[in-house]
Amino acid sequence: xxxxxxxxxxxxxxxxxxxxxxxVQPGEVVGLLGRNGVGKSTTLKSIMGxxxxxxxxxxxxxxxxxxxxxHKVAHLGIAYVPEDxxxxxxxxxxxxxxxxxxxxxxxxxxxxxxxxxxxESFPVLGERKNQLxxxxxxxxxxxxxxxxxxxxxxxxxxxxxPTEGLMPRMVSQIRDIIARLHGDRVAILLVEQDVGxxxxxxxxxxxxxxxxxxHQASSAAxxxxxxxxxxxxxx
Amino acid sequence: xxxxxxxxxxxxxxNGMVLALVASGLTLIFGIMDVVNFAHGDLVMLGGFTGAxxxxxxxxxxxxxxxxxxxIGLFGALLQITTLRPLIGRDPLTTIIATFGISLVLQxxxxxxxxxxxxxxxxxxxxxxxxxYLQYPWYRLGAAVMAGAIIGALYLFxxxxxxxxxxxxxxxxxxxxxxxxxxxxxxxxxxFAIGAAMAAASGVLFAPLAAVTxxxxxxxxxxxxxxxxxxxxxxxxxxxxxxxxxxxxxAYASLVVSPSQAVIVSFVALILTLLFRPTxxxxxxxx
Amino acid sequence: xPRTSRTFWIAFVVVVAxxxxxxxxxxxxxxxxxxxxxxxxxxAMSSDILIGYTGMVSFGHSAFFGLGLYGAAAALLxxxxxxxxxxxxxxxxxxxxxxxxxxYFATRLRDxxxxxxxxxxxxxxxxxxxxxxxxxxxxxxxxxxQPPLAIPGIFSVRFSTVSLHWFVLAIVALSYLALRRxxxxxxxxxxxxIRENEPRTRAIGYHVERYKIVAVLLSGLFAGLxxxxxxxxxxxxxxxxxxxxxxxxxxIYNVMGGxxxxxxxxxxxxxxxxxxxxxxxxxxxxxxxxxxxxxxxxVIFMPQGLLGFLKRRVNQ
Numbered sequence: 075x076x077x078x079x080x081x082x083x084x085x086x087x088x089x090x091x092x093x094x095x096x097x098v099q100p101g102e103v104v105g106l107l108g109r110n111g112v113g114k115s116t117t118l119k120s121i122m123g124x125x126x127x128x129x130x131x132x133x134x135x136x137x138x139x140x141x142x143x144x145h146k147v148a149h150l151g152i153a154y155v156p157e158d159x160x161x162x163x164x165x166x167x168x169x170x171x172x173x174x175x176x177x178x179x180x181x182x183x184x185x186x187x188x189x190x191x192x193x194e195s196f197p198v199l200g201e202r203k204n205q206l207x208x209x210x211x212x213x214x215x216x217x218x219x220x221x222x223x224x225x226x227x228x229x230x231x232x233x234x235x236p237t238e239g240l241m242p243r244m245v246s247q248i249r250d251i252i253a254r255l256h257g258d259r260v261a262i263l264l265v266e267q268d269v270g271x272x273x274x275x276x277x278x279x280x281x282x283x284x285x286x287x288x289h290q291a292s293s294a295a296x297x298x299x300x301x302x303x304x305x306x307x308x309x
Numbered sequence: 310x311x312x313x314x315x316x317x318x319x320x321x322x323x324n325g326m327v328l329a330l331v332a333s334g335l336t337l338i339f340g341i342m343d344v345v346n347f348a349h350g351d352l353v354m355l356g357g358f359t360g361a362x363x364x365x366x367x368x369x370x371x372x373x374x375x376x377x378x379x380x381i382g383l384f385g386a387l388l389q390i391t392t393l394r395p396l397i398g399r400d401p402l403t404t405i406i407a408t409f410g411i412s413l414v415l416q417x418x419x420x421x422x423x424x425x426x427x428x429x430x431x432x433x434x435x436x437x438x439x440x441x442y443l444q445y446p447w448y449r450l451g452a453a454v455m456a457g458a459i460i461g462a463l464y465l466f467x468x469x470x471x472x473x474x475x476x477x478x479x480x481x482x483x484x485x486x487x488x489x490x491x492x493x494x495x496x497x498x499x500x501f502a503i504g505a506a507m508a509a510a511s512g513v514l515f516a517p518l519a520a521v522t523x524x525x526x527x528x529x530x531x532x533x534x535x536x537x538x539x540x541x542x543x544x545x546x547x548x549x550x551x552x553x554x555x556x557x558x559x560a561y562a563s564l565v566v567s568p569s570q571a572v573i574v575s576f577v578a579l580i581l582t583l584l585f586r587p588t589x590x591x592x593x594x595x596x
Numbered sequence: 597x598p599r600t601s602r603t604f605w606i607a608f609v610v611v612v613a614x615x616x617x618x619x620x621x622x623x624x625x626x627x628x629x630x631x632x633x634x635x636x637x638x639x640a641m642s643s644d645i646l647i648g649y650t651g652m653v654s655f656g657h658s659a660f661f662g663l664g665l666y667g668a669a670a671a672l673l674x675x676x677x678x679x680x681x682x683x684x685x686x687x688x689x690x691x692x693x694x695x696x697x698x699x700y701f702a703t704r705l706r707d708x709x710x711x712x713x714x715x716x717x718x719x720x721x722x723x724x725x726x727x728x729x730x731x732x733x734x735x736x737x738x739x740x741x742q743p744p745l746a747i748p749g750i751f752s753v754r755f756s757t758v759s760l761h762w763f764v765l766a767i768v769a770l771s772y773l774a775l776r777r778x779x780x781x782x783x784x785x786x787x788x789x790i791r792e793n794e795p796r797t798r799a800i801g802y803h804v805e806r807y808k809i810v811a812v813l814l815s816g817l818f819a820g821l822x823x824x825x826x827x828x829x830x831x832x833x834x835x836x837x838x839x840x841x842x843x844x845x846x847x848i849y850n851v852m853g854g855x856x857x858x859x860x861x862x863x864x865x866x867x868x869x870x871x872x873x874x875x876x877x878x879x880x881x882x883x884x885x886x887x888x889x890x891x892x893x894x895v896i897f898m899p900q901g902l903l904g905f906l907k908r909r910v911n912q
Binding site for chain 1: 477
């Protein structure tokens with residue numbers, strides 16, 4: 075469904091991605107592991123159109139989306155949850171959700187359905203729905219960022235380090251939501267530092283180092299033999 | 310003496326409301342796309358002329374107001390698409406120079422199109438009332454109320470409604486707004502058009518108070534810049550307060566010095582603001 | 597830009613010689629016009645230091661120019677026997693004073709705020725000069741006499757159109773050499789580094805503030821010099837010269853000619869002035885419409901200006 079072929083991306087004057095090739099099948103949860111600074115976030119940003127690759131191709135459902143404008147990428151069914159959450163701090167929780175919900179073509183009933191689903195997974199958002207996004211705690215903002223992406227009813231969600239800086243209780247909530255999304259046949263490309271969570275949630279993992287994919291294997295294989303993880307991540 | 314101060318207070322508030330209308334468009338545009346629109350005052354001027362021509366042909370002030378706003382709003386959209394979109398991502402200084410170039414063209418175009426004479430619009434609300442020792446035109450109050458109404462409508466539009474959310478989201482984080490599927494380039498054009506329409510409206514509101522001339526744009530642009538900086542760039546509420554504040558200052562100053570000198574007061578206000586509270590006088594101190 | 601010394605000096609001498617000889621074959625009006633081009637060219641160069649080299653857009657050069665103009669005017673009016681050198685000195689001093697004010701702001705404000713402040717600054721001077729009629733003559737301006745070229749006690753000779761032209765040419769040529777020297781020195785390199793990436797320049801350890809202050813002072817001084825020369829040539833000072841339009845035109849010269857090249861802005865000034873002179877015979881003020889459009893398009897598509905564009909062509 076989503077394929078990257080030999081993608082090179084530059085950021086300012088640095089050559090970050092040196093030829094990334096990976097793919098995600100419909101409904102799959104795929105992990106992208108690697109140390110800090112190897113280009114994991116840049117990979118997601120390249121898919122989403124936040125940075126333009128200098129070389130290579132990105133295809134989604136057969137369509138070339140390399141360098142496509144972000145809002146068009148979103149309309150095709152790719153949602154993005156960035157690493158610093160980036161919720162709209164001066165909008166209320168409800169308004170944040172509406173940035174995705176108001177996309178047109180939804181009946182009133184469907185809107186209600188989506189909102190209910192999200193409030194069910196994240197009850198705290200329902201309680202705070204008229205509060206400004208900036209007043210939420212870190213964990214709540216993370217919930218909001220994911221909920222907002224869910225409003226787009228995407229085919230794939232690009233999740234960038236969702237558990238960073240979260241308390242363990244919140245981490246398990248993230249784990250549950252990933253499982254739930256997987257149950258709803260939403261594909262996920264999961265970038266994470268938390269190896270355990272990633273191996274548990276995904277069926278396959280790629281390991282990146284210095285802008286390249288160095289290793290890929292099924293999560294089961296990696297759980298059994300973590301030597302590749304030690305090698306490339308130094309954990 | 311007290312009466313003079315009170316009269317000047319009214320004057321300051323009236324002028325302030327019209328200025329607020331101009332400045333809110335400017336600050337909206339800056340807040341969302343980092344464009345310091347040097348040609349904003351010239352949009353006011355073009356609006357005034359367009360309104361004057363419409364009123365001259367139809368005799369209807371309200372039609373003039375509507376036509377001017379729509380025409381200049383569309384023109385603003387066209388302008389943004391052709392000259393400002395290619396500049397996205399370049400530093401704000403480039404846009405100020407580019408809009409300066411546009412300002413020159415607009416001024417001379419107005420000269421060509423509307424001729425060198427000043428144009429007038431007769432006051433739609435006739436009559437005066439007694440304000441202390443003066444016969445004060447009703448229209449002045451009317452203009453202030455209308456300006457306020459337009460600003461109020463803008464506020465409501467931004468606060469409720471889907472497009473208001475789009476605009477506010479894009480202003481806060483345009484990258485993330487795009488990632489949520491909001492068509493950011495379209496939002497930019499829309500906001501510029503709204504800003505231009507508001508500028509045009511203020512030109513029409515202003516016209517019955519003084520004449521419309523080709524060169525009046527610069528004065529408006531300068532004042533609007535000062536208001537936007539003092540009020541806090543991108544801060545709508547701040548620019549309204551700042552517009553009232555600056556206009557009141559000038560009104561009071563013209564009790565003591567001549568009106569052309571009174572303008573120095575706003576210059577000084579700007580400089581002091583930049584020295585001591587550069588984010589804006591009416592903005593809560595950033596944490 | 598890397599230039600072998602020899603080529604540069606040859607080109608320089610040729611150009612100066614051409615400019616020196618030109619007025620001899622031109623009618624009176626064009627002689628004076630050529631001198632004026634040199635003066636505006638100097639102003640454009642001074643602005644390039646800020647806009648082109650340091651990356652600080654200033655809309656306030658009319659203030660420096662105007663203070664140089666009025667300063668020289670004051671000197672020439674007040675003294676019983678007008679003295680060229682005192683006029684120059686007073687004009688420069690006045691401009692330097694303003695430059696110090698602006699320099700202070702330069703260190704505290706970034707980009708747009710600085711640009712707007714310089715704009716406001718020059719307008720303050722405009723309003724003051726316009727309304728303080730008793731001192732500055734207000735709208736009507738000041739008329740004064742042209743000082744002779746004199747070294748007191750040794751000789752004194754009145755300027756003719758041509759000899760004044762040579763005087764101005766000498767000053768402008770020397771200014772160019774001085775500015776060129778400065779921009780190619782380590783100091784000039786730091787300025788350019790500030791333009792490219794100010795935070796990094798600061799991180800490396802340079803006192804960005806100090807460099808900016810010097811840049812503003814330099815820019816202001818040479819701008820004031822051009823104002824003073826204008827006073828000497830035209831014997832007339834008016835508030836119009838302090839109005840924003842002058843600053844705006846200077847920015848146009850810089851952008852059209854090519855920022856950061858020193859020569860570019862002079863070319864831009866010459867180009868603009870010649871075009872204005874030529875077109876205004878047919879189109880009165882409307883020449884600004886196509887010019888303004890051309891200018892705006894250049895800002896968008898040809899930010900390196902005429903010179904940069906030509907350079908690319910030549911290098912291909």
